[in-house]
Amino acid sequence: MNVWLTKSLFTFESQTMRYTIYQRQTGGKTMIRYVCEHCDNLACDTSVCPVCGQRTVVKGTSVFWCDSCQIPCFDETCGICGRKTRKIGSDIRPVFPEEKLLFGILLGEPEVFLKKSVWSMGGDFFIIDGVTRRFSLGEFEKKDPKEIRKELGNFADKIDKLSVGFTDSESIRKFTAANGSRLARITDEAESYIRSASKGYLPSSMFVSFSGGKDSTITSDLVRKALGTESVIHIFGDTTLEFPSTHDYLGRFRRTHPTTPVLTARNCDQDFDDLCLKIGPPSRVLRWCCTVFKTGTITKTIEGTFGDQRSVLAFFGLRRLESLARGKYDRDTDSSKIKRQVVASPIIDWTGFDDWLYLLSNRLDFNDAYRRGYSRVGCWCCPNNSNWSSYLSSIYLPDEYDKFQSILYNFAKSVGKPDWEEYVDKGMWKARQGGNGLALSKNTVVSFKPCAFDKRALNFDLSSPIEERLYTLFKPFGTIDKEIGNKMLGEVYVLNPATKQPTLLLSGRIGSKILKVTIISWPSKAKSFRASQQLISDQITKFQTCIACGACQSVCRQGAIFVNKTKEDATNCGVSYSIDSAKCVHCLECVTHFDSGCYMKKVLRIKNGTKV
Numbered sequence: 174m175n176v177w178l179t180k181s182l183f184t185f186e187s188q189t190m191r192y193t194i195y196q197r198q199t200g201g202k203t204m205i206r207y208v209c210e211h212c213d214n215l216a217c218d219t220s221v222c223p224v225c226g227q228r229t230v231v232k233g234t235s236v237f238w239c240d241s242c243q244i245p246c247f248d249e250t251c252g253i254c255g256r257k258t259r260k261i262g263s264d265i266r267p268v269f270p271e272e273k274l275l276f277g278i279l280l281g282e283p284e285v286f287l288k289k290s291v292w293s294m295g296g297d298f299f300i301i302d303g304v305t306r307r308f309s310l311g312e313f314e315k316k317d318p319k320e321i322r323k324e325l326g327n328f329a330d331k332i333d334k335l336s337v338g339f340t341d342s343e344s345i346r347k348f349t350a351a352n353g354s355r356l357a358r359i360t361d362e363a364e365s366y367i368r369s370a371s372k373g374y375l376p377s378s379m380f381v382s383f384s385g386g387k388d389s390t391i392t393s394d395l396v397r398k399a400l401g402t403e404s405v406i407h408i409f410g411d412t413t414l415e416f417p418s419t420h421d422y423l424g425r426f427r428r429t430h431p432t433t434p435v436l437t438a439r440n441c442d443q444d445f446d447d448l449c450l451k452i453g454p455p456s457r458v459l460r461w462c463c464t465v466f467k468t469g470t471i472t473k474t475i476e477g478t479f480g481d482q483r484s485v486l487a488f489f490g491l492r493r494l495e496s497l498a499r500g501k502y503d504r505d506t507d508s509s510k511i512k513r514q515v516v517a518s519p520i521i522d523w524t525g526f527d528d529w530l531y532l533l534s535n536r537l538d539f540n541d542a543y544r545r546g547y548s549r550v551g552c553w554c555c556p557n558n559s560n561w562s563s564y565l566s567s568i569y570l571p572d573e574y575d576k577f578q579s580i581l582y583n584f585a586k587s588v589g590k591p592d593w594e595e596y597v598d599k600g601m602w603k604a605r606q607g608g609n610g611l612a613l614s615k616n617t618v619v620s621f622k623p624c625a626f627d628k629r630a631l632n633f634d635l636s637s638p639i640e641e642r643l644y645t646l647f648k649p650f651g652t653i654d655k656e657i658g659n660k661m662l663g664e665v666y667v668l669n670p671a672t673k674q675p676t677l678l679l680s681g682r683i684g685s686k687i688l689k690v691t692i693i694s695w696p697s698k699a700k701s702f703r704a705s706q707q708l709i710s711d712q713i714t715k716f717q718t719c720i721a722c723g724a725c726q727s728v729c730r731q732g733a734i735f736v737n738k739t740k741e742d743a744t745n746c747g748v749s750y751s752i753d754s755a756k757c758v759h760c761l762e763c764v765t766h767f768d769s770g771c772y773m774k775k776v777l778r779i780k781n782g783t784k785v
């Protein structure tokens with residue numbers, strides 16, 4: 174074992190005690206166990222193997238408890254009293270006075286936990302003054318949120334006072350003191366990573382992705398300290414579904430960091446409630462709102478902010494231990510979702526324990542939702558949120574909660590669910606797939622027939638009349654030429670970008686629902702007539718299904734696509750889709766990126782629909 178601290182470090186005093194920190198500590202090497210699968214499961218200290226340099230895998234994390242000091246420790250030896258600690262779980266977070274009161278009320282003894290040291294180990298498990306206790310959150314969720322809200326109100330003043338003094342409470346002061354060497358180790362590592370990742374970038378070509386959650390709060394603090402500047406741009410992606418406490422926190426952040434530019438990326442064109450009725454509420458597999466309200470919007474903000482800069486460095490607060498899916502993320506990557514963006518994740522290997530150690534030791538302000546017991550702060554109504562999180566929202570966000578419930582009920586009724594109430598109340602909507610019952614779904618079906626007179630031609634039956642946008646969607650195949658064709662017949666040619674020879678002929682007048690496409694030569698990248706037919710169908714899918722979700726814009730690495738929602742009228746369906754011919758390099762990425770051309774096809778897919 175690599176013991177690196179053996180003598181007295183420092184002394185601190187609380188109101189009742191004097192502590193001397195002197196014990197040996199390993200710097201947290203026992204907390205996360207890594208092995209390198211490329212080197213015969215070699216045990217490693219970090220997520221990078223010192224022998225082969227490849228990614229190691231986490232074999233488990235451990236948090237320990239000192240029964241003498243009544244605090245969580247990162248090591249098998251307590252940093253304060255030097256006694257042996259015992260393993261209590263894989264991660265831990267503090268329970269704040271607000272959440273202690275809530276549990277007390279739910280158990281019928283409101284103040285029972287207020288003076289106790291309470292920590293959450295995830296799920297139903299808590300450690301209260303050193304004793305592990307299980308609360309059945311599922312049972313609690315059966316209690317009437319209105320009653321709970323009323324009782325919480327009776328203790329508002331008391332809780333405010335306890336909350337203000339929480340960071341200075343004995344338990345938290347001991348926690349931060351005992352784990353000081355862990356904090357120093359992870360802070361140093363993260364800061365030197367930030368300095369090395371940012372080499373070659375000017376502060377004006379970096380940003381912090383700022384969600385208002387604890388991970389991005391920490392990342393912001395680390396980046397500003399490591400680079401010694403407050404001027405790094407922060408981009409806050411406002412999904413429009415944020416907790417009110419996120420906006421409050423953001424307001425406080427702006428006031429305390431007046432020289433840090435905080436830009437808000439918000440899609441003001443689209444309305445979440447309207448879209449829920451049009452394309453159905455998001456579900457665990459159809460998280461369309463991430464595309465509409467996050468990816469597309471943030472891409473536009475990056476475009477607008479960083480203009481034509483070659484590459485932009487984005488600091489993210491990603492943590493692998495947060496979920497299985499995130500476990501696969503690399504620390505620095507070229508973003509596949511957002512073009513020209515290099516992502517660096519300084520706290521990728523931090524545990525929740527580390528987060529709280531950092532926040533509390535540095536006395537950072539953070540989102541109040543954590544005080545109420547939300548373990549994650551993102552969109553308050555996300556289908557990925559736990560049942561407990563939904564229950565908390567029914568208590569703390571009654572107006573938003575009731576409004577969303579009625580959207581869910583209306584949706585369930587509109588798509589003909591006979592058991593619509595149960596479908597919503599039991600959370601079955603979260604497992605929804607495809608767009609059965611939705612009017613818009615029929616647009617995802619592209620229907621065409623081969624032409625009887627010309628075997629190179631296809632006759633498409635469109636679900637909406639031809640408008641200018643249809644021709645725009647053929648720009649990825651080549652140059653649009655409206656001059657050489659027969660205007661009376663509505664003929665438009667697409668010329669091969671390299672040879673300038675006609676590759677496609679589109680015949681169909683504006684306002685008509687019939688479009689004939691003649692494949693004169695296969696578009697680049699198509700290796701057969703059938704493949705050409707698929708590419709064309711993909712663009713017709715876009716024409717019929719586009720609701721300006723913004724996903725196309727995010728996939729074009731040339732920044733050539735601009736999609737906006739416009740006012741809907743008789744001649745257009747409320748979408749403006751343009752492709753800048755000067756920027757388009759005809760790579761066809763926007764055509765092939767999504768299954769059948771359009772991201773919405775997946776969201777609206779109907780069973781037994783024609784797959785083209």
Ligand code: SF4
Nearest residue numbers: 412460462463552555
């Ligand atoms: S609700 Fe969930 S799926 Fe939708 S934008 Fe928010 S995080 Fe993404």
Ligand code: SF4
Nearest residue numbers: 719720722725771772
């Ligand atoms: S065509 Fe589809 S994927 Fe592209 S912006 Fe429109 S809805 Fe989104």
Ligand code: SF4
Nearest residue numbers: 729757758760761763
């Ligand atoms: S992804 Fe961009 S560059 Fe490539 S074909 Fe589409 S618009 Fe053109």
Ligand SMILES: [Zn+2]
Nearest residue numbers: 209212222225
């Ligand atoms: Zn190795």
Ligand SMILES: [Zn+2]
Nearest residue numbers: 239242251254
């Ligand atoms: Zn101790």
